[in-house]
Amino acid sequence: MADQAERLREIVRGNKYPNNQTRVIAVTSGKGGVGKTNCSVNLGIALAKLGARPLLVDADLGLANVDVILGMMPQYNLGHVILGEKRISDVIVNGPAGLRIIASGSGVYKLANLNEKTLEQCLQDLNEIEKYTDIMIIDTGAGLSKSVLQFVLAAGEVIVVTTPEPTAITDAYGVIKVIASSDLNLPIWLVVNMVRNEAEGAQAIERLTTVSKRFLGVELATLGYIPYDPIVSKAVKEQQPFMISHPRSMAGQALNQMARNLLSDGMAGTHLTTSFFDRLIEKFR
Numbered sequence: 001m002a003d004q005a006e007r008l009r010e011i012v013r014g015n016k017y018p019n020n021q022t023r024v025i026a027v028t029s030g031k032g033g034v035g036k037t038n039c040s041v042n043l044g045i046a047l048a049k050l051g052a053r054p055l056l057v058d059a060d061l062g063l064a065n066v067d068v069i070l071g072m073m074p075q076y077n078l079g080h081v082i083l084g085e086k087r088i089s090d091v092i093v094n095g096p097a098g099l100r101i102i103a104s105g106s107g108v109y110k111l112a113n114l115n116e117k118t119l120e121q122c123l124q125d126l127n128e129i130e131k132y133t134d135i136m137i138i139d140t141g142a143g144l145s146k147s148v149l150q151f152v153l154a155a156g157e158v159i160v161v162t163t164p165e166p167t168a169i170t171d172a173y174g175v176i177k178v179i180a181s182s183d184l185n186l187p188i189w190l191v192v193n194m195v196r197n198e199a200e201g202a203q204a205i206e207r208l209t210t211v212s213k214r215f216l217g218v219e220l221a222t223l224g225y226i227p228y229d230p231i232v233s234k235a236v237k238e239q240q241p242f243m244i245s246h247p248r249s250m251a252g253q254a255l256n257q258m259a260r261n262l263l264s265d266g267m268a269g270t271h272l273t274t275s276f277f278d279r280l281i282e283k284f285r
């Protein structure tokens, strides 16, 4: 047991890409409402509890809800940074269990028009933030609109969330196809949410991995299943993440296991040569 704990601490310590860059993981889906935001927030908390230093960025430009699920009302957000009104460090707020958060804002649409001075400032600030951030989790909107795709393709890894429903699986495949057509090297993790039992989760994973391999030549990695658990919607209503209020619930245990799976995989991101922000600006321009 002690050995296991020590091994985990070693894995967590400096869990970055081999070139010492912060891991950047975009969470996306084909169908909406499949659980991306709950997954992002609670995964972030699970990672923080394991000793990693995560930063959660809400990049859902339409329906930002990270702050709602956390019951927080940050005064400033990513929009203020892009408009040049605030520095990145000014908009980071402290959430539960040491999870740091950047809320979304409408100004994010203007990322493409960032002026040189603000851009320079952002790059400097991001370099500073990378020093104390192991993993950045980016919660995006559903359905790969242009702006979502830019965040996804700039990331070093992607988590595609689906449910076992055939419509959600079909839409997840659609997203994987778009990602693969732009970047075959981008590692893709699969999460099946709201499963009624393990067999249902395994079946969804099997279907998606098989067709992705056969038709797209993409190897998907399984991050995990999350059971359908009434605690999730209860936690949303109470604006208290279940990883805080009910860490031992079925959903809580699943997220804890997913965080461990993520931390023990060190291979992702090895192909990256530029930083996330550089790639993001490049995509938006």
Ligand SMILES: Nc1ncnc2c1ncn2[C@@H]1O[C@H](COP(=O)(O)OP(=O)(O)OP(=O)(O)O)[C@@H](O)[C@H]1O
Binding pocket: 029, 031, 032, 033, 034, 035, 036, 037, 038, 039, 060, 063, 065, 140, 141, 142, 193, 194, 195, 226, 227, 228, 229, 230, 232, 233, 236, 251
């Ligand atoms: N594992 C689960 N068990 C039960 N209910 C769940 C589970 N995961 C999510 N839900 C329910 O689904 C709702 C939608 O979840 P969430 O907001 O995380 O989805 P989303 O993919 O981020 O949606 P959007 O596409 O609108 O951004 C939650 O409010 C919750 O009620």
Ligand SMILES: [Mg+2]
Binding pocket: 036, 037, 038, 060, 065, 140, 141
């Ligand atoms: Mg959401």
